[in-house]
Structure formats: C-alpha cells, structure tokens
Amino acid sequence: MLNTYDVLETIRMIQEECLDIRTITMGISLLDCIDHDIDKACKKVYDKITGRAARLVEVGEQIEKEFGIPIINKRISVTPIAIISAACKCSPVPFAKAMDEAAKAVGVNLIGGYSALVQKGFSAGDMELINSIPEALASTERVCSSVNVGSTKAGINLDACKVMGRIVRECAEQTVDSACFGAAKLVVFCNSVEDNPFMAGAYHGVGMPDCMINVGVSGPGVVRAALKKYPDASISQIADVIKKIAYKITRVGQLVGVTASERLGVPFGIVDLSLAPTPAVGDSVAHILEEIGLERCGTHGTTAALALLNDAVKKGGVMACSRIGGLSGAFIPVSEDAGMIDAAKAGTLSIEKLEAMTAVCSVGLDMIVVPGDTEADTIAAIIADEAAIGMVNSKTTAVRVIPAIGKQVGEELDWGGLFGCGPVMPLHKESPAKFINRGGQIPAPMQSLKN
Amino acid sequence: MRAVVTVIGKDAVGILAKVSTKCAEHNANVIEVTQSVLQDMFAMIMLVDISKLDGDFASLADELTALGDSLGLKIHTMHEDIFNCMHHI
Numbered sequence: 101m102l103n104t105y106d107v108l109e110t111i112r113m114i115q116e117e118c119l120d121i122r123t124i125t126m127g128i129s130l131l132d133c134i135d136h137d138i139d140k141a142c143k144k145v146y147d148k149i150t151g152r153a154a155r156l157v158e159v160g161e162q163i164e165k166e167f168g169i170p171i172i173n174k175r176i177s178v179t180p181i182a183i184i185s186a187a188c189k190c191s192p193v194p195f196a197k198a199m200d201e202a203a204k205a206v207g208v209n210l211i212g213g214y215s216a217l218v219q220k221g222f223s224a225g226d227m228e229l230i231n232s233i234p235e236a237l238a239s240t241e242r243v244c245s246s247v248n249v250g251s252t253k254a255g256i257n258l259d260a261c262k263v264m265g266r267i268v269r270e271c272a273e274q275t276v277d278s279a280c281f282g283a284a285k286l287v288v289f290c291n292s293v294e295d296n297p298f299m300a301g302a303y304h305g306v307g308m309p310d311c312m313i314n315v316g317v318s319g320p321g322v323v324r325a326a327l328k329k330y331p332d333a334s335i336s337q338i339a340d341v342i343k344k345i346a347y348k349i350t351r352v353g354q355l356v357g358v359t360a361s362e363r364l365g366v367p368f369g370i371v372d373l374s375l376a377p378t379p380a381v382g383d384s385v386a387h388i389l390e391e392i393g394l395e396r397c398g399t400h401g402t403t404a405a406l407a408l409l410n411d412a413v414k415k416g417g418v419m420a421c422s423r424i425g426g427l428s429g430a431f432i433p434v435s436e437d438a439g440m441i442d443a444a445k446a447g448t449l450s451i452e453k454l455e456a457m458t459a460v461c462s463v464g465l466d467m468i469v470v471p472g473d474t475e476a477d478t479i480a481a482i483i484a485d486e487a488a489i490g491m492v493n494s495k496t497t498a499v500r501v502i503p504a505i506g507k508q509v510g511e512e513l514d515w516g517g518l519f520g521c522g523p524v525m526p527l528h529k530e531s532p533a534k535f536i537n538r539g540g541q542i543p544a545p546m547q548s549l550k551n
Numbered sequence: 552m553r554a555v556v557t558v559i560g561k562d563a564v565g566i567l568a569k570v571s572t573k574c575a576e577h578n579a580n581v582i583e584v585t586q587s588v589l590q591d592m593f594a595m596i597m598l599v600d601i602s603k604l605d606g607d608f609a610s611l612a613d614e615l616t617a618l619g620d621s622l623g624l625k626i627h628t629m630h631e632d633i634f635n636c637m638h639h640i
Contacts, residue, residue: 102555102631104585106638107596111557111627165609168629351636419640 114169118321118383119349121356122376123173124160125297125314127304127369128152130179130213138188142198145184149176149202149211152311152366157207159363163356171356172318172378172518176203177302178213186225196236196243203242210285212302214245217292220254220541230263234270237282244300250290250487252494256542258484264288265480265536272472272503279513283502284467288483290490290497295370295425301463301498312369313361314426317353319345320375320437321382323409327391338392339412346373346416354421372426373417374462375409377437379520385409385430386439386449397439398449406430407460427496429462435515435522436467445523451482459489464498469513469522472505479503481532484542492545552602553582553631556615560624562593570597570626573618578605593624598631 113119133144153176160174178199185192196214203211214236216226233245247264250256268283275282287301294305297314304312326345330337353371361368377385386397392405410429418424432454434440443449451468458464464486470479483499490497504513504524514521558570571581579599586595601608612628619626 102596102598102634103638104587104594104596107555107557107634108559108594110629110634110637111559115625115627162609165612166630167633168612168627169633348637352633355632355636 113322117319117325118378118380119319119352120170120172121315121353122318122374123175123297123316124156124171124356124360125175125177125302125316126153126156126366127177127295127308127312127314129304129308129310130184131306134184134187136187138190138194141184141188142194145195146198146202149178149199150205153206153208155364159360162363163359167356169352169356173210174208175297175299175302176206176208176211177297177304178211179306180215180217180303181213182216182225182229183306185229186223190228191232192225192229193232193236193239196240200240200243208242210242210244210299212244212246212299213304214243215247215303217248218257218260219248219251220257222260230267233267233286234274234282237271237285238274244285244302246287246289246292246301246303248289248292249483250491250542252291252491253544255544256290256484256487256491258536258542259539261480261484261487262477262536262539264483265476265478268479268501269474269476269503272505276505279515280502280505281515284500284515284519286500288499290487291495293426293496296427297372298374298376298427300500308369309367312367313357313364314369314372315353315357315360316372316374316376316426317349318374318376319349320377320385320388322349323375324382324384324388324391327388335408339408342409342412343416346413347420350417350420368423370423370425371417371421373414373424373428374426375413375430377431377433378518379436379438379441381438384437384439385432386437386443390439396446396448397443398453402453403456403460406432406457410461427462431462431466432457433467435469435520436518437520441520441522444525451525451527455485455489458486458497459493463496464490464500466498466500467519467522468501469504469524470501470527471509471524472503472507474503474527475531475533477531477533477536478527480536484536488542552600554579554599554601554608555629555631555634556597556599557627558593558595558597558619558624560593560619560622562588562591563622566593566622566624567595569618569622570595570615573615574599577611577614578603579611
C-alpha cells in the first residue's frame with residue numbers, strides 16, 4: 101500500500117517544486133523521403149512527419165492528465181536534413197518550410213534536425229544546408245538547427261568553426277525584429293548525440309530506428325528543496341541526497357516514456373537524465389549550487405559543486421531507467437535560469453567560468469547573449485574552444501550564443517517564456533582571426549597518456 | 552487500474568461524503584481511505600478502482616478538481632503508477 105508521506109511528497113514535488121517532464125520528443129527517420137525532385141521530397145517529409153506524429157500531442161496530454169504531471173513540450177526530431185537534401189542539389193530551405201508546416205499541423209512547438217554533421221569535412225549537401233540556415237530559421241517559426249563540427253574520433257573541423265561563426269551572426273542579423281531569436285534556434289556541437297530529446301540540438305541519428313520516443317526530465321527545484329533540508333550535511337551526504345532525488349525524478353521519466361511508447365505504438369528510445377532549468381522561480385540549477393554553499397553561482401568553487409551535482413544526477417538516474425542516453429546531465433543555459441541570469445548581471449558569472457563549467461557538465465555555452473558587434477571570427481573561436489573541451493574530454497559540448505545586434509554590455513535580450521532573458525555578457529576584444537583563418541582540421545586527441 | 556485521490560485543505564463537515572459521491576457518480580469504487588486532521592488542516596488520501604469508470608479518467612479528474620475549487624480544497628487525482636514507480640524499486 102502507498103504510504104501517506106510518499107504520496108504527499110510526490111504531490112509537493114509537482115505542485116510546489118516544479119517537477120515536470122520537460123519534453124517527449126519523437127524521433128522520425130526521413131531516409132525514405134530522399135528524392136532528387138525537391139518538391140516531391142518535401143511532400144514526402146511533410147507526409148511522413150504528420151503521419152508518424154499525428155497523435156503525439158494528444159497522447160502527451162492524456163498522459164499528463166492521468167499521472168498528474170506536467171509535460172511541458174511535445175517535440176519532433178528528424179534525420180539531419182543535409183543527408184536528405186543532398187540529392188536535390190539546390191537550397192534546402194523548402195525542407196525547413198515543410199518541417200515547419202508539419203510541426204504546426206501536429207501541434208508541436210519545436211522541430212529539430214535542420215542539421216549537418218561535418219566533423220571531418222563537408223560532403224554533398226552540407227555547405228548548401230549550412231549556408232541556408234539563417235534564411236531557414238528566419239523564415240520559419242518552429243524549426244531548429246544544429247551543426248556538428250568536431251568529435252573525439254575525428255578532431256575539429258576548423259573550416260566549419262569559421263563558417264559557423266559567420267552563420268551564427270547572420271542568424272541574429274536576419275531576426276533583429278524578434279530579438280535575434282534565430283541564433284537561439286541554432287546549436288554548434290562537438291560530439292553531438294543521435295538520441296538527444298532537447299532542443300535546439302535534437303536530431304534523429306541515422307543509426308536509430310524508423311521512429312522512436314525519447315524523454316527529457318527536469319527538476320532543479322526538487323533537488324534544491326531536498327538539499328535545503330540538510331544545511332549542515334557533509335558533501336558526501338549531499339551527493340547521496342542528490343542521487344536519491346534524481347532516482348525519483350528519473351523514474352517518472354521512465355514511466356512517461358514507456359507509457360507514451362506503448363500508446364503510440366513506437367519503440368521507447370531513451371530517458372535523458374537531465375536537470376533542465378526554466379526561468380521560473382524555484383527552477384534553477386544555479387540555485388542548487390548556491391544551496392550547496394556558494395554565495396553566488398560563478399564564484400570559486402562553482403566548477404567543483406557542478407561536477408558533484410552532474411555526477412550524482414547520473415548515478416541516481418542510471419538505476420531508475422532501462423535506457424539512458426541523450427545529453428544526460430545538468431544544463432546551464434544562462435537566459436533560461438533565474439539564478440544564472442542574476443549571477444551574470446552581477447558580474448560573478450563570466451564566459452570564462454561558464455566555459456570551465458562546461459568541462460564538467462552537460463552541455464556547453466548555452467543561451468549566452470554576446471555584444472552585437474562581436475566579429476564572426478570571435479564567435480568561431482568560441483566555438484573552437486568549446487569543441488576542444490568536448491573533443492579532449494570525450495563529452496558533448498555545444499555553443500548557442502546570441503549576438504545582440506545593436507546592443508552592448510549592460511543591455512539585455514528578452515524572449516519571454518521558456519527561453520527567458522539574458523544580459524549581454526562581455527567578451528575579449530583581442531582578435532583570434534589569424535588562428536581561425538588558418539583553416540584545416542585540428543587532429544583528434546591521444547586516447548592514452550591522459551594528463 | 553487504480554488512482555489516488557488526495558484532498559488537502561481546511562477541515563469542514565462532509566468533505567469525505569462529497570468526494571466519494573463524485574467518485575460514485577463516475578463508477579469509481581473506493582478501495583481504501585486514510586484521513587487525518589492536524590489542527591484544522593484536513594488531509595485525505597483515497598485509493599479508487601478506475602477500471603470500470605463511466606466515461607474517461609480526465610473527466611473524473613477535472614470534476615474532482617472543480618469540486619475542490621468550490622470547497623476551497625486542493626484535490627489531485629493521479630494514476631497510482633506514478634507513486635509506485637517513484638517510491639518503490
């Protein structure tokens with residue numbers, strides 16, 4: 101029989117501590133939609149997405165009601181479009197429009213996979229897709245894009261870093277009217293994963309089944325509330341508390357994923373063991389770090405506290421579900437986390453500290469607003485730095501920076517909703533242009549002699 | 552299939568009666584009830600069988616929530632699986 105304390109704990113976690121399922125993401129393969137005629141290919145893409153995901157939102161809402169837990173987003177990821185569009189030999193923007201229309205038809209708020217994988221070089225279709233990203237993101241509402249520029253096995257494609265520095269700027273420039281939002285829908289990865297349910301970097305890898313369901317959980321507020329009960333505990337006890345609470349959070353993700361997969365008749369993919377913040381009060385990863393004992397996130401000790409948090413979340417979550425994958429870890433998107441926003445505004449949290457933090461957590465420099473006059477080569481160098489951390493540490497890293505066109509340090513960009521608002525953070529003024537313009541490939545790192 | 556109905560709020564006469572009447576209207580069979588009143592805070596947890604519901608689960612949940620609102624109480628109706636998965640290995 102259920103214990104009264106357990107029942108009330110679950111209800112408190114959901115009602116007061118912002119426990120939710122962040123996303124149910126349906127991955128759909130578009131490999132069978134390839135056609136040299138772009139109109140035919142786009143029609144196949146639209147039909148495949150609307151066919152497979154017809155009931156996704158309805159089933160998501162049903163589960164939400166039944167288990168009494170909010171499922172914030174229902175989303176779709178597809179095969180990287182560069183693979184699908186290569187045969188058409190023209191601009192792939194119509195694919196973005198077909199994805200956008202399909203997303204609207206089935207009622208999902210974002211669709212990911214306008215992507216290219218170029219860690220070791222560009223193949224047919226890759227450059228066309230990359231060059232079309234600014235137009236695709238400016239002319240659609242729900243499409244998200246990602247480009248993988250490096251991996252531990254392949255090294256870093258510095259030519260791709262350079263191109264992406266320019267593309268990120270163009271995405272912001274073409275969407276100035278909507279607070280440069282285009283750049284918020286573009287992620288540049290190193291070691292990207294094929295089963296990530298989180299936007300904007302989700303795509304459906306070619307090694308995946310035709311269709312599957314991935315789930316991303318959330319719950320920073322729950323972790324913080326649990327830690328609040330142990331003000332004098334040692335750090336080993338803190339790790340145990342986080343593990344236990346991460347177990348409970350992840351169990352709900354597993355339940356929702358399995359139930360959704362049964363009802364949709366689609367295989368269950370993975371649960372992403374994540375702590376994903378929102379700008380809402382009480383849903384912040386930065387506040388967990390502060391609860392552990394930092395006066396403000398970003399100060400000395402932040403990297404160590406985050407490493408402990410990230411590791412404990414994974415250890416607790418691993419036992420809670422049958423399949424784990426995605427990005428799995430604590431996210432630190434600046435604009436989407438009330439504590440991070442405060443720390444950045446106060447000047448405690450700098451881009452250098454964020455970079456150090458990304459070495460020990462999931463995923464990377466995320467939702468960071470940079471000055472509007474930032475050179476493309478500087479953004480390329482930020483991408484290369486972040487990719488190097490991922491490459492050397494065999495982990496996923498990513499860059500999602502938003503150049504605030506026409507704005508400077510001291511101002512901010514505000515998107516509202518889950519994307520939040522971010523202060524413009526200062527960058528170094530010295531130019532990395534010569535380094536970036538050398539081009540070529542940074543060789544893959546040694547896998548032994550690790551020091 | 553079973554659901555857990557939790558009722559939390561200020562104590563008053565007839566809460567149990569009203570909630571169980573609503574369950575009966577939907578043909579949800581009450582299996583177990585635990586209830587306590589601490590000072591004047593009322594907390595009740597009710598386990599109901601929902602395998603023979605008249606209508607769907609969502610309408611039972613919505614009507615119970617509405618009943619709670621009209622009485623100034625918080626009523627949550629959730630499938631028991633969420634509690635089992637979270638608190639049992």
